[in-house]
Amino acid sequence: MKFSVLGPAGTFADAAAKAYLATQPDSHVTFDYHPTFDQVYQAVSGDNIGLLPLENQLDGYVSATLQRLQTADVTEIGEITIPVDFGLVANVNQLSKINRIYVQFKTEGQCQKLLSKLPSVQIITTSSNMVSLEKFRSGEPGDAAIIPQSQLAEVSSALKLNNVADQLDNSTRFIIFKANPATAATLSKVVLSTNQFKAPLFITPATNDRPGTLYEILGYFAKVGLNLVTLMSMPTKAKLGVYSFYIEVSGNRDQQEEIFATLKELASNYQVHLLGYYAV
The missing domain is CATH 3.40.190.10 (Periplasmic binding protein-like II)
Incomplete structure (x- = not known):
């Protein structure tokens, strides 16, 4: 299996990839280093995997990664956080x-x-x-x-x-992804290796902006006790003033049925771009 990361060897992305592999049983991979985000993203195909930085503790989310995820047909299969200095x-x-x-x-x-x-x-x-x-x-x-x-x-x-660095306890979170698009039908069959899950997704209102849209979206998760750990607004780039919401939902193994039922309900009123469902 090929593992595409930002290179050359010695980068934090390289260290994160190796830290992730240390958590996986019997991982036999060839590292595939690329100098840019786009080249990493384009290099991932078939059963191969890739890694990109998503969030830094001091500098926030990595827009170059989020912009690709917004329209990407990928499945996030995990994440890893490492200290950086x-x-x-x-x-x-x-x-x-x-x-x-x-x-x-x-x-x-x-x-x-x-x-x-x-x-x-x-x-x-x-x-x-x-x-x-x-x-x-x-x-x-x-x-x-x-x-x-x-x-x-x-x-x-x-x-x-x-x-x-501006403070000593700095860290960066990376995502690990595959090239195939995430679907609720496939991900609902995932057997979690831990009790906790995370599900990242984009939700785009199907109609023009109106008061209460975000309140309504958040209500879907609140009524079944699903926790939101991330909420960001991002322009869709289709038209000025049109935005989608990047959301990361967390929960426990017993809430697997609720998360996928909620996503199905949301999809009847909004554009839902699911990115993954994995153990954390």
Whole structure:
């Protein structure tokens, strides 16, 4: 089986993929590294699986992932959360001598305290933390990079700073997915390996916006005691001002019948795009 993740090896996505595999019995996979979200998504087919970041504790949800899930025919089969921390390397001996700094686009939002100390420094956004490291290694005098803390010992540089994230207990949640579309008929047969489940989905009102729409949607889950752990509004991009709701529902094994009955009821009045049903 091929496991597609953001690469190269050494990224947090790589670490998350390996942490997920450690929870799975008899997992025999070949890692398939790609530099962009789109390439990871496009690479997953057949029985192969992929992994993308969904949410960071400091910087919130990853819009690049959510935008793909909004219309994607995929099935999420699990998730994994790992701690993330960052260090800084520079080829100068003082922060004040840094001219430009390489930083991954989500990492930037998690290291604002450090970057605020460098107001005149040019920030070069990269697609991954390991790309930031590669660009630093082949860079020019005055360059710096924010990289995974685990890579700090592997780099020879004049200046190193440990733990440069805005707080130490930072973490990122990743989703694991397959290419086949999620259907209630298939997922309702899933046997959970734990007592708790999570079901992510998008709900789009079929008519124009009106007062009470969200209240009505939430009522479907409230009346059967299903808990919502995530609620976000996202533009559908079909028309300005038209939005769908990204929702993550949680419950226990005894509520399996309720979740799928609720989704069926919702589908009679709204567009429901189910993404998965898996144990957590």
